[in-house]
Amino acid sequence: MTRSSAPGKVYLFGEHAVVYGEPAVPCAIERRARVEVQRRDDGRLRVNAEDLSLDGFTVEYGATADSRPDVDVPESLVTAATQYVDGAIEQVREVTGEDDAGFDVTIESDIPLGAGLGSSAAVVVAAIDAATRELGVTLEPAELAERAYRTESQVQDGQASRADTFCSATGGAVRVEGDDCRSLEAPELPIVIGFDGGAGDTGKLVAGVRDLREEYDFAAHTVEAIGDVVRNGEDALADGEIDEIGRLMDFNHGLLSALGVSSRSLDTMVWAARDAGARGAKLTGAGGGGCIVALDPTEETETALSFTPGCEDAFRAELAETGVERLE
Ligand SMILES: Nc1ncnc2c1ncn2[C@@H]1O[C@H](COP(=O)(O)OP(=O)(O)OP(=O)(O)O)[C@@H](O)[C@H]1O
Ligand SMILES: C[C@@](O)(CCO)CC(=O)[O-]
Ligand SMILES: [Mg+2]
Structure with missing residues (x-):
């Protein structure tokens, strides 16, 4: 079993414009998503995410796209709720070459969902980090951030910046412009x-x-x-x-x-x-x-x-x- 956490963030400047190549400065904050991952032998994915907006639920589904979760809520809601975790596991399978790896994934987060504090990036960064380590692969922060970015980009229809995911992976204040991502010295901010x-x-x-x-x-x-x-x-x-x-x-x-x-x-x-x-x-x-x-x-x-x-x-x-x- 492996566990990782990653922080949420606020934008001091530059959200949205950063998607079109302008610079942005997000800053990581001490509100975290924690993801615990346990390998499964049957290739299935079981996600336990009590904080999700469907009032908390547990879903279990297979490694392939056609084996959707068996839960009694509209498919679109389930997809909206699970797409970041699904995408993260897809990246883990790709980067480790273990195409049919299965996992029990448990997510706990003190970052409100969809509220601008980067809950998606924190969940994706922590999930990719924990699941790759569960398979014996430890990613460098830059590779972790890149894989997490690909997940966000896929969910956001190809329109995402590297800002949230780089900030969550590396912490501190960062500056992102296109694929140029770096840490920034910032004064203590109230x-x-x-x-x-x-x-x-x-x-x-x-x-x-x-x-x-x-x-x-x-x-x-x-x-x-x-x-x-x-x-x-x-x-x-x-x-x-x-x-x-x-x-x-x-x-x-x-x-x-x-x-x-x-x-x-x-x-x-x-x-x-x-x-x-x-x-x-x-x-x-x-x-x-x-x-x-x-x-x-x-x-x-x-x-x-x-x-x-x-x-x-x-x-x-x-x-x-x-x-x-x-x-x-
Ligand atoms: N605790 C969690 N458990 C499982 N999935 C989560 C959790 N928190 C966030 N997510 C995923 O992230 C999605 C919300 O991401 P979204 O990008 O819309 O908002 P955000 O990242 O919180 O805000 P922003 O991108 O504006 O900073 C949820 O629908 C869900 O798929
Ligand atoms: C709106 C946006 O700029 C930030 C969302 O936290 C989208 C992105 O950068 O991918
Ligand atoms: Mg987000």
Whole structure:
């Protein structure tokens, strides 16, 4: 039996635009997905994922695409729920050459699903790491990140960046531009997260931005403008200028909003944070619902968010220095 964990993340800058080759700066946070894997001799895959949105369920299915799970819920829901784990195991079979390896997989996670904190990347990174090690293969972080990226890309219809998966695999703050992925020195940041209790569908939101970008030149320019914000953000991070970082986060949120990926509750939380004196606030991740990230060294933003209608949870997040962790 092997166990690995991997962290979630917030985007300081650059989500969505990073899919089109602009740079982005996500930052790993101490909220983790833990995946335990046990090899099975019969080639089947059994996934126990209590946190999934189908109120928690256990499915068992074979190695081939035609042997679907036998559960009493619509097929599309099961596919949506299990596709990242399925994709991760496909990568494990490919990289180890063990095409018919079967596993019992148990997932526990303290990252809300579909909320912009990178639950999919954390689950995929931890699952690939644990399952390859279960077969006696230990992947270097770069290879692990690449395999996890291929999984996200497949699920998101070929439109994904390496940002979430690289950040989750390596930890810390990172900078990703196309296939250039590197770690960044970042100052200690007073990160506060507000969560509306909801979720967005990453694949659909990414497709929405793709369509807008194809339809309007100004949408394509908005994506490029996000790239400019990120480049300025990198300078502000290097200089440790928290006020400037916050200002650029505000700008980044406005541009994401223009691209149609914010929501009423995300905007409400962003304004509650700003009104409380946060240095800056923006949605994080794919959007549509889920989380915002704000910077505030005082308690004011967390307190204000906890009284904001539509905000279900407000908490402070610590930077996760370590990416994937090999537990057993
Ligand atoms: N605890 C979990 N157990 C099993 N699968 C999970 C778990 N957490 C996430 N997943 C998988 O990840 C999917 C959510 O991924 P999605 O990319 O939509 O959101 P996210 O990664 O949380 O947010 P974002 O990509 O915006 O940061 C779930 O539908 C499920 O397939
Ligand atoms: C929206 C997006 O930029 C981030 C999702 O966390 C998609 C991606 O980078 O693959
Ligand atoms: Mg995701």
